[in-house]
Amino acid sequence: MKCGISFRGVEKTVELFNNINNLELDKIPSFTCIRKWLGRIGLYEMNREKEYRNDWIFIIDFTLELGKQKVLVVLGISQQQLESEIIPDGRGLHHKDVELLGLEIMDSTKGENIKQKLDEITSRVGKPIQIVADHGSDLARGIKLYQQEHEDLIYTHDVTHAMALLLKHELNSDDRYQSFIQKCNMCRQQLQQTELSFLSPPTQRSQCRYFNIERLTDWGLNLLNCNIDTVTKLVRNSDPSVINKKIIDKLGWLVDYQAELIRWNQMTVLTRTLETQVKKLGINQQSLTCFKENEFDIPKGELLDFQQHIYDYIITQSSHIKNEKTFLSTSDVIESLFGKYKQFSARAPFKEMGQMLLTICLSTMNLTNSLVKNALETISFTDVEIWLAEVFGQSMLSKRKTLFSDLVDDTETV
Template sequence: MPIGKTGRWRLQGGGPPAASEATPVGAAQEPDAAARQQLRLPPPGHRHSLLVIQLTLQMFLGAGLGSRGVPRVLSLLAPWMPVSLPAHTTVLNWVYRCGLAILLQPPQRREDWIYIADHTLELGTSKCLVILGIPAARLLETGYSPSHRAMQVLAVKVTTHSTGEWVATVLREVAERTGVPVQIVADHGSDLHKGITLFRREQTTDCVETYDISHRIATLLKAELQPDARWQTFLAHCKRTLASFQQTDLAFLLPPRQRTKARFMHVDTHVEWAQNLLAYQERGDFSAVRPTCVLTVAAWDHLRDRLGVARVRPLHVLLGHRHPDKAAFCEAIQAASDLQLTDLDDAFWDLADTGRARFLEGFAWASALSRRSGDLCADDGTVQGHPERSQVRGTARRRLRIASIHTRSAHRARSASRPLYRPGLGTGRGTSRQDPARRNLAGVLRHHRIGVREIQNLHRTRPPRRSAGWCWRFPPSSPI
């Protein structure tokens, strides 16, 4: 049988009511024709009907449509509904009037109001102070995490010069309409903090000032991270990487841009990006960067050291050839030699994967910093995360050392105070054609594209100064 006066039914036997039993009590009646006709009429001073105004506000505020999107949706409904099409400026005027009506609506006078005050907008020399409010009794309903809909706008004030006295005056005006608040939440800005302090001194009841938790945590993070050299190095690498690899094949892995304001309130974005980048590197699948594979000299030397020269010699014809993917590369290796896939270990694939090499070109510093090392170079001079670069650079150092020995033996009669390497030697200029040792050394330098500064650093008695975490700076076009 039905219960109450709202037309709800009491179900007997757990099933739906029978047709003879379905007798609603106090069921809502349809609006009469006069009420429906009222919705189709425009209010005084307007050209559009109440129905159009109501649909426009619901689409703009509830559905998130823009001022130009609302008329387009109404044009789709026009064949089935008696609606007119307002201009986008009309939509904005209706929204502004609705917001002004809410702002001018007198709030309920209570003794448990909680204020949230902050400067939200800055346009030129003007600054906007907004005070939101919520009764303490409603915090339990919102789970102590109120949304924007749960808040009520109590004041919106614009000024060109915000001081503590002016903030205290605004708080007094709001308290006269709502009652003295029990709590005021702010970000401890100098003017806000002073204004709240002045307002609290004038009140007879207790009013608590609370430091906004998000700003408080950001302040603590700033004190912890700003003097940290590792964090500054991390941000510097992020900025340099973002500027160097825009619109490249590594664009989908780039870090987020650093904010100019409230930077330490968004630390989580950079930390989350770094964690995702390291997880991507640990998966080992760099086909999204570059799917090709190539048998490099370092990969061939690795197989030669493991399997012997006799088994690896047939692969010499594949040196430098690019293959579209890993499967095609495996087929080429099996066709050229008797090697099986089980003979190719992870270290070989790391050296043959062009996607991994490209990834390390842009993000080798990330894995190094994850090991809590402020320098990408190890103590032995090798580059962490770049085994192929370390190996080839070691070969270049050995050749330079041998060539320098021959050069010193050819010029042992000269004065020891005379500089061994003259400017321009790395490019071949300033060398003597009658000196085969110097021509040999110049050829080695041109082959490896090594400049004079690197040679001078190599023969210094003290270690060369490291710049930006690299122990040896090779030109970007260097095959190393």
């Protein structure tokens, strides 16, 4: 769980250390045995009764794989723990700072269904005082329906998604930025199989591309500011004059974007400044003042509208916070858990939901000897199989095996 190693990798690693260190294990656990152990411990954590509190902060998001189902994941941390442990350390949430309060597999993600799931979780663990999530349409509707019955609930738009949406709004309609993106793609194709491949622009993400546009702007600005003689020295066994000509031919177009690159870079610095601040210090009534003190100087008349949009976000998100309290501003921890889960699910024969979902539960656990012992004594693998059958039914791999097993191999008669 810590290293993201595969089940077969664990089996081989234990076998390797057994041979090297003479551990003299009677039997090396097989990868299927390890998978079963983790499934049992994960199901134990999912079903474990959680503390009933009135200061929960819910962190909510969906994850999905192949098929029509989505999984609503609800993590929780108490507001007391946030203010007493996390914020004084000036850090973001770690996986083990949160508890898994809900893992709900849903065929339909209509707002009414999400609200129903939140009601069920509330009846088990207590009413939250804050929910942090992105503004996906179904999720936002479900939370707002829930909020109608809990008017004192604070619904916070995750700062990472909010800043990405702000950049998307500004840059999607910017013809110069769109042409810059196109030229980066062309440039990468032209350079990737040449001696100048190390100068290629970074690959852009197919999704969520506005979460890290500084990779492109930094690349462009760094190239414009680097010494061309240094570049030619890095290309061994080549004529410097030929290399210089290639650099000008393939990368000379960057000069036309120098002013825009500076402006786009300033935009990302503004958003990252806010993200760093509120992820470490939380969000409260002093957040706007703190941001104004920390932001860098912008030339007068440039990016003032963009800057005001950031101010508006801070004002909106802090307007419901009272009594000098500090709340959470980001759902990064749930995105990180999804990333770890997909490390494991990517190795499955089909990218469908199944037992691998329980790795989300495992990632939040402090796996002590006593906890593992109690989990394995409480949950059998039969319990895991029953849960899988009730929630998911027959797997895609099982369906395919059933289908193909009926086919007659008549290749020898051809």
